[in-house]
Amino acid sequence: MNNILGRAVSGNVTDENDKSYFVQVDGITFLLDKSEIINPLHIGSKFSGFAYENEDHKMQMTRNAPKVQIDKFAFGQVVQSKHGLGVFVNIGLPNKDIAVSIDDLPELTKLWPKYGDYLMIALKVDKKGRIWGELADEQVFQDISTPGSRDLMNHNLMATTYRLKMAGTRVITDDYHLGFIHPSERDIEPNLGKHVQVRVIGILRDGSLNLSMKPRGYEAIDGDSKMIFAVLKHADNYQVNYTDKSKPEDIKQFFGISKGQFKRAIGHLLKGRLVEQSDGILKLTEKGIETEVED
Missing domain, CATH: 2.40.50.140 (Nucleic acid-binding proteins)
Structure with missing residues (x-):
């Protein structure tokens, strides 16, 4: 039995009724749904199909063999x-x-x-x-993968998680590139088998990809944060003489927003490590300077 189930096998048609043919393989009889057959089969003729046990615990064959079989891996x-x-x-x-x-x-x-x-x-x-x-296992994914090229840097891709480890999440992209997501590059750990959007942040020598599930700097900010970020981008030395310690009326006059709005906005920028503030000065970090804001 173990040499038959889950494989494409051949047998002889031994009988039929209104709905099914009966195909015998090594002494085991399998049902074959007549709706699958275009040209009628005859008693004694050969038939090749995929053998399995259906949900009613009956042995069945189908001419529409799945890609997933014994020793044949595919996504389901x-x-x-x-x-x-x-x-x-x-x-x-x-x-x-x-x-x-x-x-x-x-x-x-x-x-x-x-x-x-x-x-x-x-x-x-x-x-x-x-x-x-x-x-x-890992070897299967290695065998079916293709190396990524340098032009993938900073591109958005879709990928499926296939291995969850303490060190990070392993994925394979829709184009069959292997990738790795470090815990610092995700806000939550994705479950096994999840289809996720990722961004390429590095390409290793073997063509595997370092990936991030976090948005780009400009994607993580909007509204007041984006306005303040744009102001800093155009300011001399990428800095202004305003912080969350500044007077509300000064913030309102310069930025046109309340101090509460200002504090929330720069809080987002600080969390994204795009700005820093000290000694009455708010300025872009190196990451902030390198980050571009899209209109």
Whole structure:
């Protein structure tokens, strides 16, 4: 049985009824839905298809073999999770989703794949003849990846997370470049299988990418913060003689906003390490000077 399930195999048509053909492979009979067949099959003819056990625990074959098979890895979409068991992945079978065991998922359930996320899996069959999803390991991703080029620097890309570690998150982009997101380059840890937008902040010698989930400096600011940032950009030596200690009336006269608005605005800039203030002076940092603001 373990040499049949999860694979494309050939058998002989032995019988039929109104809805199904019956195909025998090594003494095991599989249902074949007649709706899949264009030209009628005859008793005794050969048929090749993908063999599996459907959700009703019946042996079935389909001519529409999924990309995910035994020793064949491909992405499938997560459609359900069950506490204490794992998650279920749609690989394209008409009446069977594939379970990925809790043993292969993160210890924290909040990092489990959610509905609509993607996992790269192959199939495996246990001693009881049950089909499971097997997560691709690092070597699989290495084998299917392509190195990134220098012209990707600072580009936005879409990527899928495939490995969660204390040191950071490993992803593969939609163009099959491998990437790494350091914890300092994300506000929250993405769950396994999540499709995320990333920005290229470095390219290593092997063509893998260092990535960030944080916005560019100018994307992180808006409104009053953007106005103050623009003022500093055009000021002599990138600085002005106003801080959160300045008088409200002076701030209102120069910037046209209240002191409360001013403090909130520069708070965003300070958090982004775009400005610094001391001795009555607010000025751009080196990062702020290098950051461009889009209109």
